[in-house]
Amino acid sequence: MTSRPQGEPLVRLTGVNKWFGDLHVLQDIDLTIDRGEVVVVIGPSGSGKSTLCRTINRLEGIEQGEITIDGQRLPEEGKQLARLRSDVGMVFQSFNLFAHKTILENVSLGPIKVRKHSKADAEKRARELLDRVGVGAQADKYPAQLSGGQQQRVAIARALAMRSPRSCSSTSRPRRWTPR
Numbered sequence: 001m002t003s004r005p006q007g008e009p010l011v012r013l014t015g016v017n018k019w020f021g022d023l024h025v026l027q028d029i030d031l032t033i034d035r036g037e038v039v040v041v042i043g044p045s046g047s048g049k050s051t052l053c054r055t056i057n058r059l060e061g062i063e064q065g066e067i068t069i070d071g072q073r074l075p076e077e078g079k080q081l082a083r084l085r086s087d088v089g090m091v092f093q094s095f096n097l098f099a100h101k102t103i104l105e106n107v108s109l110g111p112i113k114v115r116k117h118s119k120a121d122a123e124k125r126a127r128e129l130l131d132r133v134g135v136g137a138q139a140d141k142y143p144a145q146l147s148g149g150q151q152q153r154v155a156i157a158r159a160l161a162m163r164s165p166r167s168c169s170s171t172s173r174p175r176r177w178t179p180r
């Protein structure tokens, strides 16, 4: 990118608002990051940290506000956007869930295909495990609609589902999962 006058912040977010449907995920975000500055964003799982980062290289659009990098507004598309993305790095959270399957299917597929459990048993067990790790309400969504931490917990539920050699009617349970 072309160099800007000294003192210009490297990243500036002004009045940024973003919604996912009814979910107002980014609310009036004002953030200024200078060259060489290290900023840590801390918040509960699902609070919008990754979404905030994704808006900065325009992997996510915003409904309101302005984002500038090195004093320039984020390009909408085309070569300029490609250049921006090559300048703004991002390390993704990824847990290799099947993108085209729902959360419930991701957790019940292994027990059905590999353990030969019935669909009903596997789905009942999957819902129990999803509830246990705190993402039961996300069962019918697809992985891309979940936060990184939520996906991480689905991956934990999937692993637990495969570890149990018994059907969901068993009284035996995996060891207690402790939230981060």
Ligand SMILES: Nc1ncnc2c1ncn2[C@@H]1O[C@H](COP(=O)(O)OP(=O)(O)OP(=O)(O)O)[C@@H](O)[C@H]1O
Residues within 6 Å of the ligand: 020, 023, 025, 043, 044, 045, 046, 047, 048, 049, 050, 051, 052, 093, 144, 145, 146, 147, 148, 149, 150
């Ligand atoms: N593409 C999407 N469609 C709908 N909702 C989404 C989408 N991406 C994220 N969300 C929701 O937006 C909220 C914020 O997600 P985000 O990934 O920014 O959270 P996070 O703070 O990074 O969480 P974590 O610490 O778990 O990684 C969550 O409630 C998530 O379910």
Ligand SMILES: [Mg+2]
Residues within 6 Å of the ligand: 049, 050, 051, 093, 147, 148, 149
């Ligand atoms: Mg995240």
